[in-house]
Amino acid sequence: MIKVSVVGAKGRMGSHVVAAVNNASDTELSLALDAGDDLAQITPDNTDVVVEFTVPSVSLTNVLTLIGQGVDVVVGTTGWTDEKLAQVKEAIAKGPKPETQKVFIAPNFAISAVLADYFAVKAARYFESAEVIELHHPTKVDAPSGTAIHTARGIAEARKAAGMAPVPDATETDGGSRGQVIDGIHVHAVRLRGLNAHEEVLFGNVGEQLTIRADSFDRTSFMPGVLLAVRKLAGDAPAGLTVGLDHFLDL
Numbered sequence: 001m002i003k004v005s006v007v008g009a010k011g012r013m014g015s016h017v018v019a020a021v022n023n024a025s026d027t028e029l030s031l032a033l034d035a036g037d038d039l040a041q042i043t044p045d046n047t048d049v050v051v052e053f054t055v056p057s058v059s060l061t062n063v064l065t066l067i068g069q070g071v072d073v074v075v076g077t078t079g080w081t082d083e084k085l086a087q088v089k090e091a092i093a094k095g096p097k098p099e100t101q102k103v104f105i106a107p108n109f110a111i112s113a114v115l116a117d118y119f120a121v122k123a124a125r126y127f128e129s130a131e132v133i134e135l136h137h138p139t140k141v142d143a144p145s146g147t148a149i150h151t152a153r154g155i156a157e158a159r160k161a162a163g164m165a166p167v168p169d170a171t172e173t174d175g176g177s178r179g180q181v182i183d184g185i186h187v188h189a190v191r192l193r194g195l196n197a198h199e200e201v202l203f204g205n206v207g208e209q210l211t212i213r214a215d216s217f218d219r220t221s222f223m224p225g226v227l228l229a230v231r232k233l234a235g236d237a238p239a240g241l242t243v244g245l246d247h248f249l250d251l
C-alpha cells in the first residue's frame with residue numbers, strides 16, 4: 001500500500017483527493033492536514049507521497065518544508081514561476097535526500113486538459129494567430145489559470161522554434177480587453193457561476209480556424225491523474241523536479 005498524506009485536505013481539491021486515496025485499492029490515507037496544522041508531522045515513516053493542493057501564496061513554503069522532511073511530493077497548486085521552480089530544485093539539492101527526492105508539479109491533472117495542451121503545441125506552428133481563453137468557477141483566486149499559462153508558454157515555444165513572426169494584432173487602444181500577454185500569446189480569463197474548469201485554444205489562418213477545447217465538469221476528473229502521479233512517485237518516476245502530467249503519459 002502507498003501511504004499518502006494530503007495537505008489542503010479540507011479544500012475543494014484536497015477533499016476529493018482524500019476520497020480518491022481512501023477509495024483506491026493500492027493507497028491508504030496517512031495524514032489529512034490543512035491550514036494551521038504542523039507539516040512536521042509528515043515524515044518518511046508515515047508517508048510515501050504527499051499530495052499538496054493549497055493556495056498559490058503558501059504552496060512554495062509547504063513544498064520546501066516537505067522536501068526538508070525527506071518526503072516525495074505531488075503538487076497540484078498553481079502559481080509556479082521559473083523563480084519558484086528554481087527554489088524547489090535548490091531545496092532538493094540541499095535537502096536530506098538529493099539523489100532520490102521526487103517532486104512533481106502539474107497545472108492540470110485532467111486527461112482532457114493535458115491532451116488539449118499537447119495538441120495545441122502540435123498545432124501551434126501551422127497557424128498565424130493563437131489565443132487562449134480559460135473559463136473557471138468564480139471562487140478561483142488566481143487568473144489566468146496555471147493551465148492557461150502553461151498552454152500559452154507551450155504555444156509560444158513552438159512558434160519560436162518554427163521561426164514564426166508575432167501574432168498579428170492591430171490593437172491601438174486597450175483598456176484590458178485583449179487579456180494578459182504571456183510570451184506573446186493573449187490569454188483571457190472568464191469567471192462564471194456554474195463553471196468548473198474549462199479552456200479553449202483558438203488558432204486562426206486566413207479563411208480557417210481550429211478550436212481545441214477541454215472541459216472538466218467535475219473535480220473527480222482530476223483524480224485519475226493525481227493517483228497516476230502518486231503511483232509514479234512511489235514507483236519509477238525519475239528523481240528531481242518533474243513538471244506536467246504529459247511526462248507520465250505515453251504521448
Ligand SMILES: NC(=O)c1ccc[n+]([C@@H]2O[C@H](COP(=O)([O-])OP(=O)(O)OC[C@H]3O[C@@H](n4cnc5c(N)ncnc54)[C@H](O)[C@@H]3O)[C@@H](O)[C@H]2O)c1
Nearest residue numbers: 008010011012013034035054058076077078106107108109
Ligand atoms: N492541478 C490541477 O489539476 C488542479 C485542479 C484544480 C485546482 N487546482 C489548483 O489547486 C489549488 C487549490 O484549489 P482548490 O479549489 O482546492 O482551493 P480551496 O481554496 O478549495 O482549497 C485550498 C485549501 O488549502 C488550505 N490551506 C491554505 N493555506 C494552507 C496552508 N498553509 N497549509 C495547508 N493548507 C492550507 C485551505 O484551508 C483550503 O482548505 C489552486 O491553486 C487551484 O488552481 C489544480
Ligand SMILES: O=C(O)C1=N[C@H](C(=O)O)CCC1
Nearest residue numbers: 078107108140145146147197
Ligand atoms: O479550479 C481551479 O482552481 C483549477 N485550477 C487549475 C489551473 O489554474 O489551471 C486547474 C484547473 C482547475
